[in-house]
Amino acid sequence: MKKIDLSKQEIEVVQEVLDHWQEQGLLEQSKVRELRENIDERGFEWKALARYAFWVALASLIFSVVSLFSDDTLVKFVERFYETPNLVFCIFFGALAAMFYVLGFRNKKKFPEKTFSNETLMLAGSFATAACIGFLGQVVDRNTNHFTILFLLSIIIYGVLSVKLQSKLIWVFTLVALGVWFATETAYHSDWGFRFWGMNYPLRFTIFGILLTVFALWGQPRISVLQPFQSTSYVVGLLYTMLALWCLSIFGNYSDFAAWTGVRQYEIFYWGLLGVILSLSLALYGMKVKDSVSRDIGFVFFLLNLYTRFVEYLWDNMNRTVFFLILAVSFWFVGRWSEKIWKKKSAY
Template identity: 30%
Template sequence: MAKKDKIILKEIEEWYNQDIIEENLYIRLSSMYQKNEWDLTTIIKWTLVIGAVMVSLGLISFIALIVQSEIFSVIILSALCLSGYYYGFKLKRRDFKYYFPKTGDALIAISCLILAADIFMINQFIFNQFIQGPTMIGLISIIYLFIAYFKQNNLVLVFSLLGFATWFGAETGYISGWGVYFLGLNYPMRFALISPMIILIGYFHKKLNFSIPESFIRIYYSFGLLFLNLSLWILSIFGNQGSLDNWGNNTELLFFSILWGIVNVIIFLIGSKFKDKMFVGYAITFIILNLYTRYFEYFWDEIYKSLFFIVLGGMSIIIGLYFENKLSE
């Protein structure tokens, strides 16, 4: 990266740190200058994310293994949780002696995972499982959501959405008596129907100009698109069946395969219209995956393997050229 770009990026960062510009403007201005070397900010971010998850899991498993007293375990987890929140919030304050916002975010994430273990332990050993498991997961997810917005923490928002997905699956399973169907829907079908709502949440955040980081909107989009496509992928292979040992009939599988393709064409058109690389990327990836899945499904046993892979490779190149041409228009 040129020396001039470094100077400009440093000035933009100073404006952001001094509250002269907001985060969204900071991200837009920074993205205008291409970095041709290792982006240490990204490395630090993901190092802290991985470290936060590993430390949390290690602490929880260590306490569960070593500490025999249930009450003492609750006390230790509560103390660790409160300490982590305290110093995490402190490190994110610009008027604090040590301003390390990314490290503060990591501490907050660690505290959130410890909080989940603490709440489950309190419910199990003190209140004798007064609150059912799915409800506990939903409660923890709401707490995560509040913390994520309060401190604008991306990782905690990811935890919250994962928690809500787990709650949704567990709650519908609990209501149906842990049957394979809920209102006639298996698990993939349920998530296929709920996923567009996650995308809409991100859209309304942007439409209503909520004062949140742009990254929050991208997280909602990413979760919705990923869950929608994975659900439709499973439905295109097994159908709306209650077990992976059972397969839907050919008409049902063909319907879901076509539906999956239509959904991704729509996603691609939306991404192309609004110049959104995330939507375009997801659409292209899963259109190709759809074609590959159908190809393996119908031709694996029908043609010689050498010809099979030649055709598969040629198809990949043609698809890549087509989408590259579309994007360059």
């Protein structure tokens, strides 16, 4: 009989479950022994190594691009291409993106188990697509500031590719491009100011995130081709909402830095209170319906909002030693509380 490979932590969990079932009389001792003999400890986490290796590869690729523009020798080399028409770069990056997508789709079909290598090719294709659209903007939109059409084009391209290639990673790029388009479109209609219909960026993106979350929950399930990406849209929508609301709790609905510096934090306390209530409600809802996404995001932003308020109101009004002592004790209580919840769940 083929044995199942588990990590050391997973084996410990299974052993606890088997012991519990044996104590409750649900399994006989001989059956428990038989099940234990069918478990092998995994020697090395190759899957984790693959994940981290691809992450490091992508990070190195980004750093290499950044280094390209900080190294004098390379800058001089790049300067030779300044006279090259933008259309050439546009075609080059378009062809490069097509190559990455074809390779990614072919590998995904032949080797579906190679998740990380396939997604890395899709990610490289997404970056090349962004570069292609950027140079296309230089070609067709030289004398105007209305770049939002290009971002709208990128949304369409990423959206079609994510559906055709069934890639959740490209769908994330679609939603990011949607956020960029929303920011630039509203900025364009407000003459590139920071306020649109009386709303600054954090307030705008709070509403944008809520609308995206609502669409993920009620609109997306009704569109068959977008159903596989519902969970991704839900996570991104919640992150848009909670991040924007957290920024709103700090800066309020102000778009002028000078005006904001003259405002005391208690004058925009209601935004912080809204952030605390919404994040706590999200965490409680997630715990009630066993939705780990809303529970974790709600809990993280609940703590983030509480500690942000703590720093805002006490940093200038308290001795630093006492401040950090209270911070340490509060985190200890959070850890103890989390530990109790974990033990209670493991006891069932």
